Amino acid sequence: MTAALRFDPIRLPPECEVLRREVRAFLAEEIAAGTFDPHKPQREDSDAPEFSRRVGERGWLGMTWPKQYGGHERSFLERYVVTEEMRIANAPTRRFFVADRQSGPVLLKYAPEHIKMDILPRICRGEVCFSIGMSEPNSGSDLFAAKTKATKTNGGWLINGSKIWTTSAHIADYMIAIFRTSPSTKENRRHGLTQFLVNMKQPGIAVNPIAQITGQYEFNEVVFTDHFVPDDHMLGELDGAWKQATSELAYERSGPERFLETYYVLTELVRAVGNHPDTRSAEGIGRLVAQLHTMRRMSVSVAGMLQAGREPVVEASIVKDIGTLWEQQLPHRVRELAAFVDADASNHATLDEMLSFAIKTAPKLTIQGGTTEVLRGIIARGLGLR
Amino acid sequence: MTDTDNIVAETAERIFADLADSQMIAKSKDGAWKAPLWQALADNGLPLSWVPEDCDGSGVSLAEGFAVLSAAGRSAVAVPLAETMLAGWLLAQAKIASPEGMITVAPASPKDRLTLNADGTVSGRARGVPFATEAKHIAVVASGIGGVSIALIEANACRIEAGLNLADDPSDTVTFDHVKPLASHPAPSGFDQNGLMLMGALVRSLQIAGALETMLGISVQYSGERVAFEKKISKFQAVQHNLAKLAGETSAALAAASSAADALSGSASDDDAIFLEVASAKIRCSEAAEKGAAIAHQVHGAIGFTREHVLHRYTLRALAWRDDFGSESHWAVELGRLVAARGADELWPLVASR
Numbered sequence: 001m002t003a004a005l006r007f008d009p010i011r012l013p014p015e016c017e018v019l020r021r022e023v024r025a026f027l028a029e030e031i032a033a034g035t036f037d038p039h040k041p042q043r044e045d046s047d048a049p050e051f052s053r054r055v056g057e058r059g060w061l062g063m064t065w066p067k068q069y070g071g072h073e074r075s076f077l078e079r080y081v082v083t084e085e086m087r088i089a090n091a092p093t094r095r096f097f098v099a100d101r102q103s104g105p106v107l108l109k110y111a112p113e114h115i116k117m118d119i120l121p122r123i124c125r126g127e128v129c130f131s132i133g134m135s136e137p138n139s140g141s142d143l144f145a146a147k148t149k150a151t152k153t154n155g156g157w158l159i160n161g162s163k164i165w166t167t168s169a170h171i172a173d174y175m176i177a178i179f180r181t182s183p184s185t186k187e188n189r190r191h192g193l194t195q196f197l198v199n200m201k202q203p204g205i206a207v208n209p210i211a212q213i214t215g216q217y218e219f220n221e222v223v224f225t226d227h228f229v230p231d232d233h234m235l236g237e238l239d240g241a242w243k244q245a246t247s248e249l250a251y252e253r254s255g256p257e258r259f260l261e262t263y264y265v266l267t268e269l270v271r272a273v274g275n276h277p278d279t280r281s282a283e284g285i286g287r288l289v290a291q292l293h294t295m296r297r298m299s300v301s302v303a304g305m306l307q308a309g310r311e312p313v314v315e316a317s318i319v320k321d322i323g324t325l326w327e328q329q330l331p332h333r334v335r336e337l338a339a340f341v342d343a344d345a346s347n348h349a350t351l352d353e354m355l356s357f358a359i360k361t362a363p364k365l366t367i368q369g370g371t372t373e374v375l376r377g378i379i380a381r382g383l384g385l386r
Numbered sequence: 387m388t389d390t391d392n393i394v395a396e397t398a399e400r401i402f403a404d405l406a407d408s409q410m411i412a413k414s415k416d417g418a419w420k421a422p423l424w425q426a427l428a429d430n431g432l433p434l435s436w437v438p439e440d441c442d443g444s445g446v447s448l449a450e451g452f453a454v455l456s457a458a459g460r461s462a463v464a465v466p467l468a469e470t471m472l473a474g475w476l477l478a479q480a481k482i483a484s485p486e487g488m489i490t491v492a493p494a495s496p497k498d499r500l501t502l503n504a505d506g507t508v509s510g511r512a513r514g515v516p517f518a519t520e521a522k523h524i525a526v527v528a529s530g531i532g533g534v535s536i537a538l539i540e541a542n543a544c545r546i547e548a549g550l551n552l553a554d555d556p557s558d559t560v561t562f563d564h565v566k567p568l569a570s571h572p573a574p575s576g577f578d579q580n581g582l583m584l585m586g587a588l589v590r591s592l593q594i595a596g597a598l599e600t601m602l603g604i605s606v607q608y609s610g611e612r613v614a615f616e617k618k619i620s621k622f623q624a625v626q627h628n629l630a631k632l633a634g635e636t637s638a639a640l641a642a643a644s645s646a647a648d649a650l651s652g653s654a655s656d657d658d659a660i661f662l663e664v665a666s667a668k669i670r671c672s673e674a675a676e677k678g679a680a681i682a683h684q685v686h687g688a689i690g691f692t693r694e695h696v697l698h699r700y701t702l703r704a705l706a707w708r709d710d711f712g713s714e715s716h717w718a719v720e721l722g723r724l725v726a727a728r729g730a731d732e733l734w735p736l737v738a739s740r
């Protein structure tokens with residue numbers, strides 16, 4: 001029989017509740033000051049460098065990292081609370097989100113000391129923005145088909161080729177990318193890719209924005225022409241990038257951002273139906289809330305197991321699989337339930353506006369960061385099927 | 387979830403493995419397995435897990451008892467263990483001692499109400515009462531002018547119309563016509579029929595989650611054995627993705643049920659929080675039962691559609707358990723009303739509080 005799936009009923013410790021109150025108070029101040037509008041999720045893509053610095057000042061970036069790099073040595077559960085409160089408020093986290101979640105931990109593990117000392121404290125201060133350069137025009141799910149080349153030169157590498165769908169590349173200071181340093185081998189088609197730290201402000205890089213169906217400009221094409229990357233910017237093992245993307249993925253897959261992306265339509269639906277909903281609305285809302293609560297309990301459970309030093313890789317992939325599908329379907333379910341809402345409900349216009357944005361956003365949720373199909377392959381492997 | 391630190395649940399698992407083997411039960415025509423199974427459970431004090439020791443019970447903690455029920459779900463146990471545990475728990479609320487033997491509880495649906503008459507007798511009708519035809523006693527919640535009472539009633543004193551649930555386990559209609567209880571006592575303040583429904587819903591959620599764990603286990607195993615087009619069917623991507631979805635549904639059910647069990651075992655004191663946890667568990671586990679059972683059958687093909695195969699023992703029970711102590715539709719309406727009454731801006735704080 002398969003190894004048992006585990007979802008311990010982990011609760012957030014009391015210090016998390018203190019922190020939650022601080023984050024809510026901070027966000028309320030920012031909203032009052034006009035930094036962002038919680039009812040305008042479509043503005044969440046806007047760049048907010050000052051906001052990013054203030055979040056850093058609060059000590060909410062690099063929360064789990066060692067103090068010597070500007071981190072705060074707090075728990076993953078505390079970071080969890082900050083992340084979920086920011087998401088619920090539709091706060092403009094674009095500038096720091098990737099660095100804090102993904103890039104920082106990669107640097108911590110693989111970057112040389114002087115680079116860690118240089119960059120990590122700046123991430124913690126909310127000063128630098130990161131992007132991720134994996135996908136290419138002919139390499140998406142199949143990461144190991146990447147062709148963009150790093151050619152050895154004096155003191156470093158010359159990069160030629162292009163990355164695509166690179167979120168935030170237009171505002172990013174750095175990119176963590178994989179480039180081809182050797183051909184793949186017959187025995188191992190994953191061989192030959194190496195991870196690098198790219199300074200986006202150096203010459204030889206062109207960033208071309210790509211419009212999305214929502215009307216936003218979130219991602220880009222990034223073209224490299226003899227862009228120079230110094231030797232000490234190589235991260236980890238030469239030709240061995242494939243070994244470096246395993247356990248930390250669990251953090252990336254199972255966080256609150258994997259099911260809360262369209263949450264705002266549910267709040268607005270509850271507002272629209274008022275305090276005395278008819279049976280149909282009540283049932284619809286009840287089911288959605290039950291699903292939401294369950295998703296969150298699963299996600300907190302994975303965070304807690306990670307904090308305890310376990311590696312719930314399958315569980316984390318499951319959270320992302322059903323979480324992203326849930327947030328994708330949510331706007332459609334809310335739309336069905338909203339069909340009979342009183343046309344005079346005070347927030348009708350807001351709900352309509354949010355719904356149309358959420359419905360347009362929905363398709364990306366099961367593509368970005370690994371498609372549903374790819375995730376299910378990972379889960380199937382965890383079940384021992386492949 | 388394996389609770390290696392829980393001796394009570396381990397004992398239960400051992401008994402299920404020895405005396406409730408699915409293959410053996412699926413083949414049995416006369417139900418001869420039932421008596422020895424019940425005897426072993428009773429000898430180990432499991433049916434009266436939640437009865438305090440000073441009332442001749444085992445005095446096991448709620449959490450340990452919940453683990454027993456998860457194990458019972460994993461084995462799709464078809465004797466009234468869950469019902470007797472629930473009855474013992476209910477009677478203990480009113481300090482009424484539990485008799486030996488099988489006991490069930492009524493009402494088993496939030497739609498039914500029993501009345502405590504002025505002369506101390508109980509009247510009313512309860513539908514879908516699990517195992518009423520097999521139980522010697524029924525523990526009930528009834529309300530009268532004096533408030534809510536808990537009572538112990540002899541099954542013989544009631545009119546019982548036999549019925550069956552989807553899995554052919556008894557699900558009966560019990561009519562109480564001025565029945566005089568063996569014992570009756572006012573419920574503790576704040577306790578009413580909702581308290582029984584919450585506990586019953588949680589019990590069924592744990593059983594459903596357990597049944598799903600086994601559906602996943604046997605489906606994965608079968609996919610590694612069955613060959614089609616010269617390959618193990620586990621090598622077909624469509625089958626892999628179906629099993630991944632089944633794993634997702636199983637996970638959701640496990641997470642929701644164990645979270646609610648933890649909440650009722652003491653981590654939640656706020657009424658709305660407990661309601662959110664238990665209602666969510668019943669709703670989400672029921673949804674998972676539907677999706678999960680469909681996939682488990684799909685993976686098994688025709689063989690899983692036979693009476694001889696064990697699969698239906700888990701799928702049909704998980705589907706049947708959805709109906710007891712309030713269906714997912716019932717709980718969804720109630721949860722939706724609670725959320726609406728609290729207002730839009732109180733939804734996230736409620737969810738985040740758990």
Ligand SMILES: Cc1cc2nc3c(=O)[nH]c(=O)nc-3n(C[C@H](O)[C@H](O)[C@H](O)COP(=O)(O)OP(=O)(O)OC[C@H]3O[C@@H](n4cnc5c(N)ncnc54)[C@H](O)[C@@H]3O)c2cc1C
Nearest residue numbers: 132133134135140141165166167364367368369370371373
């Ligand atoms: C909003 C957004 C932001 C993004 N940001 C970034 C970023 O910052 N950095 C970055 O590097 N990339 C980014 N991406 C790219 C993303 O990682 C890829 O889109 C994703 O990995 C899928 O690759 P693809 O688009 O090439 O689709 P393909 O890989 O071509 O897939 C097309 C379809 O085929 C299916 N498919 C492919 N292989 C298999 C298989 N083996 N089995 C079954 N089905 C299969 C897929 O599931 C999908 O349904 C972003 C994408 C989006 C939508």
